[in-house]
Amino acid sequence: MAPSTSDAPTPAQIRRWRRYLADERAEAAVYRDLAGRRSGEERDILLALSEAEARHEQHWIDLLGDQVGPPRKGALRTRSLGWLARRFGSVFILALAQRAEARSPYEADADATDRMAADERIHEEVVRGLAARGRNRLSGTFRAAVFGANDGLVSNLALVMGIGATGVSTPIILATGIAGLLAGALSMAAGEFVSVRSQRELLEASNPNPETESAVPHLDVNANELALVYRARGMTPKDAEAKSRRVLETLRTEPTGEVDVIDEHEEIGSARGAALSSFCFFASGALLPVLPYIFGLQGVAAVIASAVIVGLALLATGAVVGLLSGGPPLKRALRQLLIGFGAAAVTYALGLAFGASGL
Structure with a gap:
């Protein structure tokens, strides 16, 4: 044009x-x-x-x-x-x-x-x-924060609304919500601890022995078995051969130089830090559905207040995800809201059914 x-x-x-x-x-x-x-x-x-x-x-x-x-x-x-x-x-x-x-x-x-x-x-x-x-740079932390908080929001809202719909007293609803907060947060923390610790152990088992480097200077240049190390790590035979010869040549010209044999894995966080973060993120989300009951609201007013508070939080987390991903924030926020309220609606309906039948 x-x-x-x-x-x-x-x-x-x-x-x-x-x-x-x-x-x-x-x-x-x-x-x-x-x-x-x-x-x-x-x-x-x-x-x-x-x-x-x-x-x-x-x-x-x-x-x-x-x-x-x-x-x-x-x-x-x-x-x-x-x-x-x-x-x-x-x-x-x-x-x-x-x-x-x-x-x-x-x-x-x-x-x-x-x-x-x-x-x-x-x-x-x-x-x-x-x-x-x-x-x-922030994907890991951000993912843990959003998913941890979102899990707490949705699971505890569903729990509180389901129990509340049965018609039990407010103290029981509050106790159930606190129990759900602690159970979920501890479960998340334990799962994250085991996951990170297991990942570290697997990576340690996959790392080559550091003492291997001391053997490299004594290798037969013509046989060049160092190339097998690089081929085992995914290099093509041609690239592995070229890299191993460069390493051996470096050793001949710079005997005190470091040998590029051990590839460093991506750094992962500590198991305790991951567990504590997961606990806090989940607990922060799970606390919101029980706030109305903590402040003394009862019955329908407490249910509505809990749903409004959690709804606003779901909209906020969805919008943040949308902004970060470059997608439409409103669409992501509404999607988060519908998913959370959908789960809560199911448990609320079940609570009404159980309460009506006297269970």
């Missing part, structure tokens, strides 16, 4: 061009603000994105000519993104920026060039790549 060649742009075009100009300026500012909180390669990439937005800004300035008008504010979502970037600069802001780039209208606008539309597509992928780095 090429820019319109009309000598007299319409008022609608002028308004649209001014809006685009304001948005480009705001987006360039967002990338500069994000760059100010980064260093090294990430900072350079963000500054390059800011320069690209400046080129797009110049395109609209050229089209507007003497009708640029006074500076305008960008779209509210872009300005909000800039405010967040200046104060936080986290992976969540990059995820929001990724969504903003995906909404570019240039492909359908005859006044934008094909190059500009292509730039916006590439910008989305660049920001996606930057956000992926942050996602990888």
Whole structure:
């Protein structure tokens, strides 16, 4: 697509061009603000994105000519993104920026060039790549936090509503909720402890013996059995042969150098730390359904209050997952809410049935 060649742009075009100009300026500012909180390669990439937005800004300035008008504010979502970037600069802001780039209208606008539309597509992928780095850095902790808290929310809400529907007294409901909190949190902690400890033991069993390195300098260079080590770890025979010869050559030229025989596994956390985190995350979620009963509410009022509190928490966790994943936050939030309330509705119905039958 090429820019319109009309000598007299319409008022609608002028308004649209001014809006685009304001948005480009705001987006360039967002990338500069994000760059100010980064260093090294990430900072350079963000500054390059800011320069690209400046080129797009110049395109609209050229089209507007003497009708640029006074500076305008960008779209509210872009300005909000800039405010967040200046104060936080986290992976969540990059995820929001990724969504903003995906909404570019240039492909359908005859006044934008094909190059500009292509730039916006590439910008989305660049920001996606930057956000992926942050996602990888916090994925383990974030996953444990979200799933632990969500499990606590859903399981204890279902438990409290199911027991409450039977018509038992408030103290029994409260005791059941506290018991469910402790049982679930302890179960999560125990499971995480065993999982991490078992993973560490498996990795230790898979690690080669460190004393192996002392034997490497005495290997027959022609037989080169070191290549078998690398082949056993998945290398092709050709690559294994080349790497083993490089290692042996290094030993001949630098006898005190380290031998690249042992590959380090990815570091995993301690079993105790994982267990404590799981306990806390689950307990924090499981506490919310019983709060109304702790503060003295009873009957239908307590059930409604518990459902509202948990519903808001489910919406929040779903929205956070959506933001981090680059997906639509509202859709993820509603999905989380429906899943949680669906589980609670089943146990509530069973509680009503048991209560009605006198069980």
